[in-house]
Amino acid sequence: MSKSSGITLLELLTTISIITLVLTLGVPAILSVQKTMQLKGAVEVSYFALLQARATAVATRRDVHIALNAGKNWCIALSDHGLCDCTVYNACTIEGVEQKIHYSDFHLIELRDLKFGQDNVAVFDGVRGLAIGNAGSVVFSDGGNLVKLVVSNMGRVRICVQAGKLGAYEPC
Secondary structure, eight states: OOOOOSHHHHHHHHHHHHHHHHHHHHHHHHHHHHHHHHHHHHHHHHHHHHHHHHHHHHHTSEEEEEEEOBBOOOOOEEEEESSTTTTTTOOOOTTEEEEEEEEEGSSTTTTEEOOOOOGEEEEEEETTTTOOTEEEEEEESSSSEEEHHHHHHTOOOEEEEEOOTTSSSEEE
């Protein structure tokens, strides 16, 4: 009696069909999760950068400017020496150290609806950390969800969901 080893054509086709089905259903879900995680990451990193800007303004008793540039090639940067351009390398620094959030770290995310004081720059004053006259908001988008980062005149920074479903944040 001869025994042959290996797999049959039917077994091979069944295995390929199952792998194809799993990949077809799984890849879009993985991409959706990746977009959501990048959106949350970009919003939270920006949120904490603004909190750092406010704390630095009060601690050093100097105004801290937040330069924002919207679009697909967006950036957000902090500066303790006045207005700066966040698209220029090392132009925005706090105590000589560049403080910048750049689109290349969150390539699936876009910044839009930038509404801040003059020149779309937020400023925390060095006395109380207020943003009077320089308050505003910016919206982060992953193509489906819209998350707004808001700075009030009192210097309060908060996150809310403008469109979509992100359970971690309140709706706007």
